[in-house]
Amino acid sequence: MLKTFQYRLYPTKHQETILNSQLEECRWLYNHFLEERKTTYEKTKKSPGLFDQCLTLPKLKSQWGSLKTVHSQVLQNVAMRIDLAFQAFFRRCKNGEKPGYPRFKGLDRYDSMTFTQIPVGCEIRDEILKISKVGNIKIILHRPLEGKPKICTIKRSSTGKWYAYFSCEIPTLNILPNNKRKIGIDVGLTTFATLSNEESIPNPRFFRKDEKELVKAQRKLSKEEKGTPERIKRRKPISRIHERIGFRRKNFAHQESRKIVNRFSFIAIEDLEINRMIHNRCLAKSISDAAWSLFFTLLFVKAVEAGRTIVKVNPSYTSQTCYACGHRQKMPLSKRTFLCPCCKFETDRDHNAACNILRLGLQSVGPIPKSPQSSDWGSSHMNPTLIQTPISQPNMPERYQTFPCTSPCPENIRAQDQHGQRYHLASTTQW
Numbered sequence: 001m002l003k004t005f006q007y008r009l010y011p012t013k014h015q016e017t018i019l020n021s022q023l024e025e026c027r028w029l030y031n032h033f034l035e036e037r038k039t040t041y042e043k044t045k046k047s048p049g050l051f052d053q054c055l056t057l058p059k060l061k062s063q064w065g066s067l068k069t070v071h072s073q074v075l076q077n078v079a080m081r082i083d084l085a086f087q088a089f090f091r092r093c094k095n096g097e098k099p100g101y102p103r104f105k106g107l108d109r110y111d112s113m114t115f116t117q118i119p120v121g122c123e124i125r126d127e128i129l130k131i132s133k134v135g136n137i138k139i140i141l142h143r144p145l146e147g148k149p150k151i152c153t154i155k156r157s158s159t160g161k162w163y164a165y166f167s168c169e170i171p172t173l174n175i176l177p178n179n180k181r182k183i184g185i186d187v188g189l190t191t192f193a194t195l196s197n198e199e200s201i202p203n204p205r206f207f208r209k210d211e212k213e214l215v216k217a218q219r220k221l222s223k224e225e226k227g228t229p230e231r232i233k234r235r236k237p238i239s240r241i242h243e244r245i246g247f248r249r250k251n252f253a254h255q256e257s258r259k260i261v262n263r264f265s266f267i268a269i270e271d272l273e274i275n276r277m278i279h280n281r282c283l284a285k286s287i288s289d290a291a292w293s294l295f296f297t298l299l300f301v302k303a304v305e306a307g308r309t310i311v312k313v314n315p316s317y318t319s320q321t322c323y324a325c326g327h328r329q330k331m332p333l334s335k336r337t338f339l340c341p342c343c344k345f346e347t348d349r350d351h352n353a354a355c356n357i358l359r360l361g362l363q364s365v366g367p368i369p370k371s372p373q374s375s376d377w378g379s380s381h382m383n384p385t386l387i388q389t390p391i392s393q394p395n396m397p398e399r400y401q402t403f404p405c406t407s408p409c410p411e412n413i414r415a416q417d418q419h420g421q422r423y424h425l426a427s428t429t430q431w
Protein backbone atom coordinates (compact mmCIF):
# COMPACT_ATOMS: atom_id res chain seq x y z
CA MET A 1 0.00 0.00 0.00
CA LEU A 2 1.24 3.48 -0.88
CA LYS A 3 0.65 6.21 1.66
CA THR A 4 1.56 9.86 1.23
CA PHE A 5 2.98 12.01 3.99
CA GLN A 6 2.96 15.78 3.79
CA TYR A 7 5.57 17.97 5.49
CA ARG A 8 6.16 21.69 5.55
CA LEU A 9 9.42 22.98 4.07
CA TYR A 10 11.21 26.15 5.14
CA PRO A 11 13.58 27.15 2.32
CA THR A 12 15.80 30.22 2.69
CA LYS A 13 15.15 33.21 0.43
CA HIS A 14 17.96 32.04 -1.89
CA GLN A 15 16.65 28.48 -2.03
CA GLU A 16 13.17 29.78 -2.73
CA THR A 17 14.48 31.73 -5.71
CA ILE A 18 16.15 28.58 -7.07
CA LEU A 19 12.99 26.50 -6.54
CA ASN A 20 10.86 29.12 -8.27
CA SER A 21 13.23 29.28 -11.25
CA GLN A 22 13.23 25.45 -11.46
CA LEU A 23 9.44 25.44 -11.55
CA GLU A 24 9.61 28.05 -14.29
CA GLU A 25 11.94 25.79 -16.32
CA CYS A 26 9.52 22.89 -15.85
CA ARG A 27 6.65 25.07 -16.99
CA TRP A 28 8.54 26.06 -20.12
CA LEU A 29 9.31 22.40 -20.86
CA TYR A 30 5.68 21.40 -20.27
CA ASN A 31 4.44 24.01 -22.73
CA HIS A 32 7.18 23.01 -25.20
CA PHE A 33 6.20 19.32 -25.11
CA LEU A 34 2.54 20.22 -25.45
CA GLU A 35 3.23 22.38 -28.48
CA GLU A 36 5.43 19.66 -29.98
CA ARG A 37 2.63 17.13 -29.72
CA LYS A 38 0.12 19.56 -31.15
CA THR A 39 2.15 20.70 -34.18
CA THR A 40 3.46 17.22 -35.04
CA TYR A 41 -0.06 15.88 -34.98
CA GLU A 42 -1.30 18.65 -37.26
CA LYS A 43 1.50 17.94 -39.77
CA THR A 44 1.75 14.15 -39.72
CA LYS A 45 -1.49 13.03 -38.00
CA LYS A 46 0.76 11.27 -35.50
CA SER A 47 1.89 12.63 -32.19
CA PRO A 48 5.15 11.80 -30.35
CA GLY A 49 4.80 9.56 -27.28
CA LEU A 50 6.40 9.69 -23.83
CA PHE A 51 9.49 7.78 -24.94
CA ASP A 52 10.08 9.99 -28.02
CA GLN A 53 9.82 13.14 -25.94
CA CYS A 54 12.16 11.86 -23.21
CA LEU A 55 14.73 11.09 -25.93
CA THR A 56 14.76 14.73 -27.04
CA LEU A 57 15.76 15.91 -23.53
CA PRO A 58 19.58 15.78 -23.99
CA LYS A 59 19.31 17.78 -27.22
CA LEU A 60 17.00 20.32 -25.56
CA LYS A 61 19.44 20.66 -22.66
CA SER A 62 22.36 21.48 -24.97
CA GLN A 63 20.14 23.95 -26.84
CA TRP A 64 18.70 25.62 -23.72
CA GLY A 65 21.42 25.69 -21.06
CA SER A 66 19.01 26.78 -18.31
CA LEU A 67 17.31 23.38 -18.37
CA LYS A 68 20.51 21.97 -16.87
CA THR A 69 19.66 23.72 -13.60
CA VAL A 70 16.87 21.16 -13.03
CA HIS A 71 17.43 17.51 -12.11
CA SER A 72 17.03 15.13 -15.07
CA GLN A 73 14.35 13.01 -13.35
CA VAL A 74 12.23 16.07 -12.71
CA LEU A 75 12.41 16.88 -16.43
CA GLN A 76 11.43 13.32 -17.35
CA ASN A 77 8.50 13.64 -14.98
CA VAL A 78 7.32 16.70 -16.93
CA ALA A 79 7.14 14.49 -20.05
CA MET A 80 5.21 11.95 -17.98
CA ARG A 81 2.72 14.62 -16.90
CA ILE A 82 2.07 15.59 -20.51
CA ASP A 83 1.57 11.94 -21.37
CA LEU A 84 -0.92 11.50 -18.51
CA ALA A 85 -2.77 14.64 -19.58
CA PHE A 86 -3.18 13.22 -23.09
CA GLN A 87 -4.19 9.79 -21.81
CA ALA A 88 -6.91 11.43 -19.72
CA PHE A 89 -7.98 13.51 -22.73
CA PHE A 90 -8.36 10.42 -24.97
CA ARG A 91 -10.17 8.55 -22.21
CA ARG A 92 -12.69 11.38 -21.84
CA CYS A 93 -13.19 11.45 -25.64
CA LYS A 94 -13.79 7.71 -25.64
CA ASN A 95 -16.30 7.88 -22.79
CA GLY A 96 -18.19 10.70 -24.51
CA GLU A 97 -17.40 13.19 -21.74
CA LYS A 98 -16.39 16.81 -22.30
CA PRO A 99 -12.90 16.24 -23.77
CA GLY A 100 -10.95 19.23 -22.36
CA TYR A 101 -7.77 19.42 -24.45
CA PRO A 102 -4.58 19.77 -22.30
CA ARG A 103 -3.89 23.43 -21.74
CA PHE A 104 -0.75 25.52 -21.80
CA LYS A 105 0.36 26.47 -18.31
CA GLY A 106 0.32 30.20 -17.65
CA LEU A 107 2.55 32.07 -15.21
CA ASP A 108 2.14 30.68 -11.65
CA ARG A 109 0.12 27.75 -12.97
CA TYR A 110 2.89 25.21 -12.63
CA ASP A 111 3.56 24.68 -8.94
CA SER A 112 5.11 21.28 -8.30
CA MET A 113 7.96 19.02 -9.32
CA THR A 114 8.47 15.35 -8.70
CA PHE A 115 11.47 13.16 -7.96
CA THR A 116 10.43 9.66 -8.96
CA GLN A 117 13.28 7.56 -7.53
CA ILE A 118 14.22 8.53 -4.00
CA PRO A 119 17.09 8.88 -3.01
CA VAL A 120 18.11 9.96 -6.52
CA GLY A 121 18.13 13.77 -6.55
CA CYS A 122 16.25 14.05 -3.28
CA GLU A 123 17.16 12.64 0.09
CA ILE A 124 15.78 13.04 3.58
CA ARG A 125 18.07 13.07 6.61
CA ASP A 126 16.84 14.01 10.10
CA GLU A 127 15.29 17.47 9.78
CA ILE A 128 16.94 18.21 6.43
CA LEU A 129 15.72 17.55 2.90
CA LYS A 130 18.61 17.46 0.45
CA ILE A 131 17.47 18.43 -3.04
CA SER A 132 19.80 18.24 -6.00
CA LYS A 133 20.85 21.66 -7.36
CA VAL A 134 18.99 23.44 -4.53
CA GLY A 135 20.74 22.39 -1.32
CA ASN A 136 19.71 21.38 2.18
CA ILE A 137 16.22 22.62 3.02
CA LYS A 138 14.82 22.68 6.55
CA ILE A 139 11.87 20.27 6.87
CA ILE A 140 9.57 19.86 9.86
CA LEU A 141 8.89 16.17 10.48
CA HIS A 142 5.83 16.66 12.66
CA ARG A 143 5.18 12.90 12.45
CA PRO A 144 7.55 10.05 11.64
CA LEU A 145 7.80 8.87 8.06
CA GLU A 146 6.49 5.30 7.80
CA GLY A 147 7.74 2.66 5.36
CA LYS A 148 10.13 3.28 2.50
CA PRO A 149 9.79 6.60 0.66
CA LYS A 150 9.53 6.09 -3.12
CA ILE A 151 8.42 9.35 -4.69
CA CYS A 152 8.82 12.93 -3.51
CA THR A 153 6.91 15.93 -4.80
CA ILE A 154 7.89 19.49 -3.89
CA LYS A 155 4.94 21.85 -4.06
CA ARG A 156 4.37 25.58 -3.75
CA SER A 157 0.95 26.53 -2.38
CA SER A 158 -1.09 29.46 -3.65
CA THR A 159 0.00 31.47 -0.61
CA GLY A 160 3.69 30.78 -1.23
CA LYS A 161 4.20 28.02 1.34
CA TRP A 162 6.37 25.05 0.38
CA TYR A 163 5.55 21.40 1.07
CA ALA A 164 7.15 18.03 0.45
CA TYR A 165 4.94 14.99 -0.24
CA PHE A 166 6.49 11.55 0.24
CA SER A 167 4.73 8.51 -1.21
CA CYS A 168 5.86 5.59 0.93
CA GLU A 169 5.49 1.88 0.48
CA ILE A 170 3.87 0.58 3.70
CA PRO A 171 4.50 -3.13 4.24
CA THR A 172 2.11 -3.76 7.13
CA LEU A 173 -1.37 -2.37 7.69
CA ASN A 174 -2.57 -1.28 11.12
CA ILE A 175 -5.43 -3.78 11.29
CA LEU A 176 -7.93 -3.02 14.07
CA PRO A 177 -9.74 -5.93 15.81
CA ASN A 178 -13.18 -6.74 14.38
CA ASN A 179 -15.91 -5.56 16.79
CA LYS A 180 -18.81 -6.59 14.50
CA ARG A 181 -20.38 -3.14 14.75
CA LYS A 182 -22.03 -1.86 11.58
CA ILE A 183 -22.98 1.61 10.50
CA GLY A 184 -24.65 3.38 7.59
CA ILE A 185 -23.88 7.04 6.90
CA ASP A 186 -26.11 9.55 5.15
CA VAL A 187 -24.74 12.99 4.37
CA GLY A 188 -27.16 15.87 4.42
CA LEU A 189 -27.54 19.60 4.36
CA THR A 190 -28.90 20.30 7.86
CA THR A 191 -26.38 18.05 9.58
CA PHE A 192 -23.04 17.09 8.08
CA ALA A 193 -23.81 13.38 8.41
CA THR A 194 -26.40 11.18 10.09
CA LEU A 195 -25.52 7.69 11.29
CA SER A 196 -27.87 4.72 11.33
CA ASN A 197 -27.58 4.51 15.14
CA GLU A 198 -29.31 7.90 15.35
CA GLU A 199 -26.14 9.82 16.11
CA SER A 200 -25.29 12.76 13.94
CA ILE A 201 -22.24 14.80 13.05
CA PRO A 202 -23.25 18.47 13.13
CA ASN A 203 -22.26 20.77 10.30
CA PRO A 204 -19.17 22.66 11.44
CA ARG A 205 -20.18 26.27 11.80
CA PHE A 206 -16.80 27.69 10.78
CA PHE A 207 -17.53 26.93 7.11
CA ARG A 208 -20.29 29.49 7.10
CA LYS A 209 -18.13 32.08 8.84
CA ASP A 210 -15.33 31.62 6.32
CA GLU A 211 -17.75 31.70 3.42
CA LYS A 212 -18.95 35.15 4.47
CA GLU A 213 -15.40 36.42 4.67
CA LEU A 214 -14.66 34.93 1.25
CA VAL A 215 -17.63 36.66 -0.34
CA LYS A 216 -16.46 39.96 1.14
CA ALA A 217 -12.93 39.56 -0.20
CA GLN A 218 -14.18 38.48 -3.60
CA ARG A 219 -16.43 41.49 -3.83
CA LYS A 220 -13.43 43.73 -3.17
CA LEU A 221 -11.47 41.93 -5.90
CA SER A 222 -14.20 42.29 -8.49
CA LYS A 223 -14.24 46.06 -7.98
CA GLU A 224 -10.61 46.39 -9.14
CA GLU A 225 -9.85 46.57 -12.83
CA LYS A 226 -8.13 43.62 -14.49
CA GLY A 227 -4.36 43.77 -14.83
CA THR A 228 -3.86 46.45 -12.16
CA PRO A 229 -1.47 45.98 -9.21
CA GLU A 230 -4.41 46.57 -6.84
CA ARG A 231 -6.11 43.51 -8.21
CA ILE A 232 -3.02 41.37 -7.63
CA LYS A 233 -2.90 42.71 -4.07
CA ARG A 234 -6.57 41.79 -3.52
CA ARG A 235 -5.96 38.25 -4.70
CA LYS A 236 -3.71 37.43 -1.76
CA PRO A 237 -6.33 37.51 1.03
CA ILE A 238 -8.61 35.32 -1.11
CA SER A 239 -5.92 32.65 -1.44
CA ARG A 240 -5.35 32.87 2.29
CA ILE A 241 -9.07 32.37 3.07
CA HIS A 242 -9.28 29.44 0.67
CA GLU A 243 -6.23 27.93 2.31
CA ARG A 244 -7.68 28.37 5.78
CA ILE A 245 -11.01 26.81 4.76
CA GLY A 246 -9.04 23.91 3.28
CA PHE A 247 -7.03 23.41 6.47
CA ARG A 248 -10.11 23.44 8.69
CA ARG A 249 -12.09 21.16 6.42
CA LYS A 250 -9.21 18.71 6.22
CA ASN A 251 -8.75 18.68 9.97
CA PHE A 252 -12.48 18.15 10.52
CA ALA A 253 -12.65 15.33 7.94
CA HIS A 254 -9.58 13.62 9.42
CA GLN A 255 -10.98 13.68 12.95
CA GLU A 256 -14.52 12.57 12.13
CA SER A 257 -13.44 9.78 9.77
CA ARG A 258 -10.94 8.49 12.33
CA LYS A 259 -13.67 8.30 14.99
CA ILE A 260 -15.93 6.26 12.70
CA VAL A 261 -13.22 3.87 11.54
CA ASN A 262 -12.17 3.22 15.15
CA ARG A 263 -15.73 2.47 16.25
CA PHE A 264 -17.21 0.40 13.41
CA SER A 265 -16.06 -2.68 11.51
CA PHE A 266 -18.58 -2.37 8.69
CA ILE A 267 -19.24 1.00 7.08
CA ALA A 268 -21.79 1.70 4.34
CA ILE A 269 -21.68 5.07 2.58
CA GLU A 270 -23.48 6.50 -0.41
CA ASP A 271 -21.76 6.75 -3.76
CA LEU A 272 -21.40 10.50 -4.24
CA GLU A 273 -20.68 10.11 -7.98
CA ILE A 274 -24.14 8.62 -8.49
CA ASN A 275 -25.64 11.15 -6.09
CA ARG A 276 -24.28 13.97 -8.24
CA MET A 277 -26.05 12.58 -11.28
CA ILE A 278 -29.35 12.39 -9.46
CA HIS A 279 -29.35 15.84 -7.92
CA ASN A 280 -28.81 19.09 -9.70
CA ARG A 281 -25.55 20.58 -8.67
CA CYS A 282 -26.17 24.08 -7.57
CA LEU A 283 -23.57 26.56 -6.44
CA ALA A 284 -24.77 26.81 -2.87
CA LYS A 285 -24.21 23.12 -2.39
CA SER A 286 -20.73 22.93 -3.84
CA ILE A 287 -18.96 23.86 -0.63
CA SER A 288 -20.53 21.16 1.48
CA ASP A 289 -20.12 18.85 -1.50
CA ALA A 290 -16.36 19.27 -1.38
CA ALA A 291 -16.35 18.61 2.36
CA TRP A 292 -18.22 15.32 1.89
CA SER A 293 -15.92 14.07 -0.86
CA LEU A 294 -12.90 14.71 1.32
CA PHE A 295 -14.60 13.08 4.30
CA PHE A 296 -15.46 9.97 2.26
CA THR A 297 -12.00 9.78 0.70
CA LEU A 298 -10.33 9.90 4.10
CA LEU A 299 -12.88 7.47 5.53
CA PHE A 300 -12.10 5.08 2.70
CA VAL A 301 -8.33 5.33 3.10
CA LYS A 302 -8.45 4.92 6.89
CA ALA A 303 -10.92 2.00 6.62
CA VAL A 304 -8.74 0.14 4.13
CA GLU A 305 -5.67 0.68 6.29
CA ALA A 306 -7.49 -0.58 9.39
CA GLY A 307 -8.84 -3.66 7.58
CA ARG A 308 -12.44 -2.46 7.89
CA THR A 309 -15.14 -3.29 5.33
CA ILE A 310 -16.45 -0.21 3.56
CA VAL A 311 -19.05 -0.29 0.78
CA LYS A 312 -20.44 2.40 -1.46
CA VAL A 313 -24.12 2.04 -2.30
CA ASN A 314 -26.38 3.61 -4.88
CA PRO A 315 -28.22 6.31 -2.91
CA SER A 316 -31.35 6.37 -5.09
CA TYR A 317 -34.59 6.12 -3.09
CA THR A 318 -32.76 5.78 0.24
CA SER A 319 -34.60 8.79 1.66
CA GLN A 320 -37.96 7.84 0.13
CA THR A 321 -38.12 4.23 1.25
CA CYS A 322 -39.44 3.22 4.66
CA TYR A 323 -36.74 1.13 6.23
CA ALA A 324 -39.13 -0.72 8.49
CA CYS A 325 -41.42 -2.01 5.75
CA GLY A 326 -40.02 -0.90 2.40
CA HIS A 327 -42.93 1.31 1.35
CA ARG A 328 -41.85 4.14 -0.93
CA GLN A 329 -43.25 7.64 -0.81
CA LYS A 330 -42.34 11.09 -2.13
CA MET A 331 -40.15 13.02 0.29
CA PRO A 332 -39.62 16.69 -0.60
CA LEU A 333 -36.57 18.26 1.07
CA SER A 334 -38.77 20.34 3.36
CA LYS A 335 -40.17 17.20 5.00
CA ARG A 336 -37.77 16.46 7.86
CA THR A 337 -39.64 13.52 9.40
CA PHE A 338 -40.31 10.26 7.69
CA LEU A 339 -43.79 8.97 8.55
CA CYS A 340 -44.75 5.75 6.80
CA PRO A 341 -48.47 5.54 5.92
CA CYS A 342 -48.30 1.72 5.82
CA CYS A 343 -46.53 0.72 9.03
CA LYS A 344 -46.69 4.07 10.88
CA PHE A 345 -42.92 4.02 11.28
CA GLU A 346 -41.76 7.47 12.23
CA THR A 347 -38.20 8.72 12.37
CA ASP A 348 -35.93 11.50 11.26
CA ARG A 349 -35.62 11.70 7.49
CA ASP A 350 -31.81 11.35 7.47
CA HIS A 351 -31.83 8.53 10.00
CA ASN A 352 -34.20 6.56 7.79
CA ALA A 353 -31.86 7.12 4.82
CA ALA A 354 -28.80 6.08 6.84
CA CYS A 355 -30.53 2.83 7.85
CA ASN A 356 -31.40 2.13 4.21
CA ILE A 357 -27.80 2.78 3.21
CA LEU A 358 -26.63 0.29 5.82
CA ARG A 359 -29.13 -2.30 4.58
CA LEU A 360 -28.07 -1.86 0.95
CA GLY A 361 -24.44 -2.07 2.02
CA LEU A 362 -25.02 -5.31 3.91
CA GLN A 363 -26.98 -6.73 0.97
CA SER A 364 -24.16 -5.91 -1.40
CA VAL A 365 -21.61 -7.87 0.58
CA GLY A 366 -23.99 -10.83 1.37
CA PRO A 367 -24.37 -13.63 2.38
CA ILE A 368 -26.26 -12.37 5.40
CA PRO A 369 -26.86 -14.69 8.37
CA LYS A 370 -30.41 -16.08 8.46
CA SER A 371 -31.01 -15.86 12.17
CA PRO A 372 -30.75 -12.50 13.87
CA GLN A 373 -29.70 -14.28 17.07
CA SER A 374 -26.61 -15.68 15.33
CA SER A 375 -25.16 -12.31 14.65
CA ASP A 376 -24.48 -9.17 16.54
CA TRP A 377 -26.08 -6.28 14.75
CA GLY A 378 -24.25 -3.82 16.87
CA SER A 379 -25.60 -0.40 17.43
CA SER A 380 -28.04 -0.41 14.56
CA HIS A 381 -31.47 -1.83 15.22
CA MET A 382 -32.24 -3.00 11.75
CA ASN A 383 -32.03 -6.45 10.31
CA PRO A 384 -31.90 -6.71 6.55
CA THR A 385 -32.19 -10.49 6.32
CA LEU A 386 -35.93 -10.71 5.80
CA ILE A 387 -36.27 -8.10 3.11
CA GLN A 388 -36.92 -10.24 0.08
CA THR A 389 -36.07 -7.98 -2.82
CA PRO A 390 -33.54 -5.21 -3.14
CA ILE A 391 -35.03 -1.82 -2.52
CA SER A 392 -33.24 -0.24 -5.46
CA GLN A 393 -35.59 -1.87 -7.99
CA PRO A 394 -38.30 0.72 -8.57
CA ASN A 395 -42.04 0.02 -8.68
CA MET A 396 -41.75 -3.60 -7.79
CA PRO A 397 -44.45 -5.05 -5.54
CA GLU A 398 -42.58 -6.26 -2.48
CA ARG A 399 -43.58 -8.57 0.28
CA TYR A 400 -42.38 -7.90 3.78
CA GLN A 401 -42.54 -9.75 7.04
CA THR A 402 -42.15 -8.67 10.58
CA PHE A 403 -38.59 -8.85 11.75
CA PRO A 404 -37.04 -9.00 15.20
CA CYS A 405 -35.48 -5.97 16.66
CA THR A 406 -32.43 -6.29 18.89
CA SER A 407 -32.29 -2.86 20.40
CA PRO A 408 -34.81 -0.38 21.81
CA CYS A 409 -36.75 1.48 19.16
CA PRO A 410 -39.61 3.99 19.16
CA GLU A 411 -42.81 2.79 20.82
CA ASN A 412 -44.98 3.01 17.73
CA ILE A 413 -43.03 0.60 15.61
CA ARG A 414 -42.53 -2.37 17.86
CA ALA A 415 -44.58 -5.27 19.05
CA GLN A 416 -43.80 -8.11 21.42
CA ASP A 417 -44.52 -11.81 21.06
CA GLN A 418 -45.16 -14.33 23.81
CA HIS A 419 -41.40 -14.99 24.22
CA GLY A 420 -40.69 -11.34 24.83
CA GLN A 421 -39.05 -10.91 21.43
CA ARG A 422 -39.75 -7.43 20.09
CA TYR A 423 -40.83 -6.85 16.49
CA HIS A 424 -41.22 -3.92 14.19
CA LEU A 425 -44.74 -3.63 12.92
CA ALA A 426 -44.60 -4.36 9.22
CA SER A 427 -47.20 -5.15 6.66
CA THR A 428 -47.38 -8.64 5.17
CA THR A 429 -49.81 -7.72 2.45
CA GLN A 430 -48.81 -7.02 -1.11
CA TRP A 431 -49.26 -3.63 -2.66
Ligand SMILES: [Zn+2]
Pocket residue numbers: 322323324325326327340341342343344345
Ligand atom coordinates in the same frame (compact mmCIF):
# COMPACT_ATOMS: atom_id res chain seq x y z
ZN1 LIG B 1 -43.24 1.48 6.59
